[in-house]
Amino acid sequence: MLVIPCPYCGPRCEIEFSYGGQAHIARPEDSAAISDETWADYVFLRDNTKGVFLERWVHAHGCRQWFNVARHTVTYEILASYETGAKPPKLDFVTQV
Amino acid sequence: MTRYSIFSLLRNALNYHEDWPRAWRSPEPKSSYDVVIVGGGGHGLATAYYLAKNHGITDVAVIESGWIGGGSTGRNTTIVRSNYLWDESAALYEHSLKLWEGLSQDLNFNVMFSQRGVMNLAHNQHDLREISRRINANRLNGIDSEFMTPQEIKTFVPIIDLRAGGRYPVLGASIQRRGGTARHDAVAWGYARAADALGVDIIQQCPVTGFQIENGRVRAVETGKGTIEAKKVGIVVAGHSSVLAGMAGFRLPIHSLPLQALVSEPVKPVLDTVIMSGAVHAYISQSDKGELVIGAGVDSYVGYGQRGSLPVTEETLGAICELFPMFRRMRMLRQWGGIVDVCPDASPILSKTPVEGMFINCGWGTGGFKATPGSGWAFAQTIANDMPHELNAAFSLDRFRTGYLIDEHGAAAVAH
Numbered sequence: 212m213l214v215i216p217c218p219y220c221g222p223r224c225e226i227e228f229s230y231g232g233q234a235h236i237a238r239p240e241d242s243a244a245i246s247d248e249t250w251a252d253y254v255f256l257r258d259n260t261k262g263v264f265l266e267r268w269v270h271a272h273g274c275r276q277w278f279n280v281a282r283h284t285v286t287y288e289i290l291a292s293y294e295t296g297a298k299p300p301k302l303d304f305v306t307q308v
Numbered sequence: 309m310t311r312y313s314i315f316s317l318l319r320n321a322l323n324y325h326e327d328w329p330r331a332w333r334s335p336e337p338k339s340s341y342d343v344v345i346v347g348g349g350g351h352g353l354a355t356a357y358y359l360a361k362n363h364g365i366t367d368v369a370v371i372e373s374g375w376i377g378g379g380s381t382g383r384n385t386t387i388v389r390s391n392y393l394w395d396e397s398a399a400l401y402e403h404s405l406k407l408w409e410g411l412s413q414d415l416n417f418n419v420m421f422s423q424r425g426v427m428n429l430a431h432n433q434h435d436l437r438e439i440s441r442r443i444n445a446n447r448l449n450g451i452d453s454e455f456m457t458p459q460e461i462k463t464f465v466p467i468i469d470l471r472a473g474g475r476y477p478v479l480g481a482s483i484q485r486r487g488g489t490a491r492h493d494a495v496a497w498g499y500a501r502a503a504d505a506l507g508v509d510i511i512q513q514c515p516v517t518g519f520q521i522e523n524g525r526v527r528a529v530e531t532g533k534g535t536i537e538a539k540k541v542g543i544v545v546a547g548h549s550s551v552l553a554g555m556a557g558f559r560l561p562i563h564s565l566p567l568q569a570l571v572s573e574p575v576k577p578v579l580d581t582v583i584m585s586g587a588v589h590a591y592i593s594q595s596d597k598g599e600l601v602i603g604a605g606v607d608s609y610v611g612y613g614q615r616g617s618l619p620v621t622e623e624t625l626g627a628i629c630e631l632f633p634m635f636r637r638m639r640m641l642r643q644w645g646g647i648v649d650v651c652p653d654a655s656p657i658l659s660k661t662p663v664e665g666m667f668i669n670c671g672w673g674t675g676g677f678k679a680t681p682g683s684g685w686a687f688a689q690t691i692a693n694d695m696p697h698e699l700n701a702a703f704s705l706d707r708f709r710t711g712y713l714i715d716e717h718g719a720a721a722v723a724h
């Protein structure tokens with residue numbers, strides 16, 4: 212079971228949270244003008260990283276805030292959590308897969 | 309290959325079963341092949357077998373990083389059915405089910421296919437409507453599918469509590485009587501042995517680490533045992549599809565999620581069908597050894613760890629105990645996880661890729677075991693002819709751009 216450090220409430224058990232997938236994805240501007248290809252990429256294509264992954268979580272049964280987490284998807288180790296809109300922290304973590 | 313039969317069994321009994329030949333060779337890889345299949349799960353092995361059997365392409369290697377069947381093929385809860393909603397899926401899964409019906413004979417290997425029926429429970433009005441719609445769609449596609457009233461369910465499965473403690477009342481069910489279970493390891497072994505007999509090289513303990521691509525066309529596969537040239541490459545690595553696609557320079561709309569299962573201590577026969585409940589994420593059957601085989605839901609987050617998280621186990625077992633109060637005192641023997649490759653529309657991808665000569669078969673998510681024969685059949689033809697089989701034409705990578713999704717969330721989002 213994951214213990215997720217909410218930046219606002221501190222460490223809590225994973226059942227209090229919902230998952231939001233890959234972090235730092237911007238919706239394309241002027242979406243009416245872009246190609247189907249670009250739109251499909253935005254809607255469907257996500258990194259599915261084996262290693263350190265930056266992802267969004269929401270503390271659904273707590274403060275209800277969204278935030279980002281850096282997590283290793285093989286060891287499930289959580290390396291950092293940080294506020295939405297902030298830049299990901301520098302991680303001196305060697306990806307070992 | 310020595311054929312397995314009553315006579316070979318008797319002959320070997322006289323030698324105390326000490327002289328059975330190996331079921332397949334373990335050759336060193338050659339420097340080149342017509343077709344290299346990456347991934348020795350059921351789907352990869354079936355693809356190799358049908359390449360040889362249906363298309364006469366026998367210069368084939370299956371390259372597996374671990375041991376064959378060690379991925380989800382050997383970790384799943386073995387439910388086989390074809391009651392999917394849309395015409396495209398119905399055709400593919402039903403073709404597969406028809407192949408299952410003759411598979412032990414075809415492979416000369418007992419895959420222990422048992423058509424004990426698969427039930428899907430309805431717990432509320434919406435479930436009832438969804439189930440009825442799917443039964444009608446199935447029948448229009450010639451797939452056997454029936455509605456069961458609560459009384460009929462109780463007669464068929466006496467140990468079920470229709471009130472389920474008041475939490476998950478059972479209002480009805482669909483049943484596909486031709487559905488059932490099969491022995492998962494035997495499927496990998498049976499396809500491996502039959503493919504090997506036709507000349508396919510099965511190479512284990514050999515991870516694929518990269519591809520050589522020249523002018524947009526695949527040339528060779530880099531492996532733990534050196535470079536292997538290949539005219540064509542089929543990627544069939546389920547949970548690792550995005551990793552392999554990354555090596556070839558393209559992306560997939562896939563999430564790799566942990567999915568877990570459990571088995572109990574063995575007990576005398578109590579359950580002679582398969583019961584699934586998508587609403588409560590619980591699936592249960594009893595193996596021939598007497599163990600209850602229980603499948604759970606997926607963890608919601610990306611994970612390559614081949615283990616599931618405990619809150620999911622708890623939720624599933626909670627629901628099983630409400631539906632079957634007599635199982636409350638059962639002890640679980642083992643719990644494990646696999647990595648499932650989930651597509652946004654809960655349908656697979658069997659397709660050409662942006663790389664010439666490279667094909668991909670993935671996205672089967674929580675429910676690809678049942679499709680093993682049909683998937684291998686259609687994918688082999690796709691590779692052999694450089695063109696999709698009519699069964700998988702709709703399951704292209706392109707559909708995420710064109711918008712022709714095949715939304716099977718009702719039949720496959722959580723159900724196995």
Ligand SMILES: Cc1cc2nc3c(=O)[nH]c(=O)nc-3n(C[C@H](O)[C@H](O)[C@H](O)COP(=O)(O)OP(=O)(O)OC[C@H]3O[C@@H](n4cnc5c(N)ncnc54)[C@H](O)[C@@H]3O)c2cc1C
Nearest residue numbers: 347349350351373379380381384385387516646676677678
């Ligand atoms: C717990 C659980 C329960 C399930 N229950 C059901 C069910 O009841 N019914 C059903 O129909 N489906 C079920 N499924 C889904 C089903 O198991 C899968 O869809 C199916 O087995 C996938 O088969 P495959 O051959 O594509 O993949 P796998 O069997 O996973 O094979 C892929 C192979 O690729 C290999 N590989 C990976 N990377 C590399 C590399 N770099 N180089 C070489 N080889 C590599 C892996 O080692 C693996 O052996 C379940 C899955 C799980 C995990």
Ligand SMILES: [Zn+2]
Nearest residue numbers: 217220270274
């Ligand atoms: Zn919080």
